Amino acid sequence: HREAHAMQKDWMRQSGIEEEEKAPSIDNFEKIAAxxxxxxxxxxxxxxxxxxxxxxxxxxxxxxEVTNAYPNGDEIRKMYEQNSELMDQLKSTVMEDQVVEWLTERSSFNEKEIEFKELINNNQ
Structure with missing residues (x-):
């Protein structure tokens, strides 16, 4: 439930909405949050x-990568370095990338050509 609230707050911030009544219901965020x-x-x-x-x-x-995307990249980098919450989010993203890399290195994939119709029928 806490994650859903955090997602709703992020959405509000990104959308420029300050009044919670104008935000989508918390129910809209529950599944993704879970x-x-x-x-x-x-x-x-x-x-x-x-x-x-x-x-x-x-x-x-x-x-x-993140900071060079901005014209004021040095300022953004300093902001990250001075904000432990932002750095924790960045570190979390990197760790998730490392886990995906670790899994990919240990996985094998079999390529199989199928008709589009077969693919659609298998997913119904």
């Missing part, structure tokens, strides 16, 4: 069980 929480738990379990460590170089690279 999925995000479940995904976070899975990522955390993999990090702990496989003893994955955050790569500081990847954090620096991601910070550069």
């Amino acid at each position: 999925e995000r929480v479940h995904l976070g738990l899975l990522v955390n379990e993999l990090v702990l069980s496989r003893e994955l460590k955050l790569d500081d170089e990847k954090v620096k690279t991601k910070l550069a």
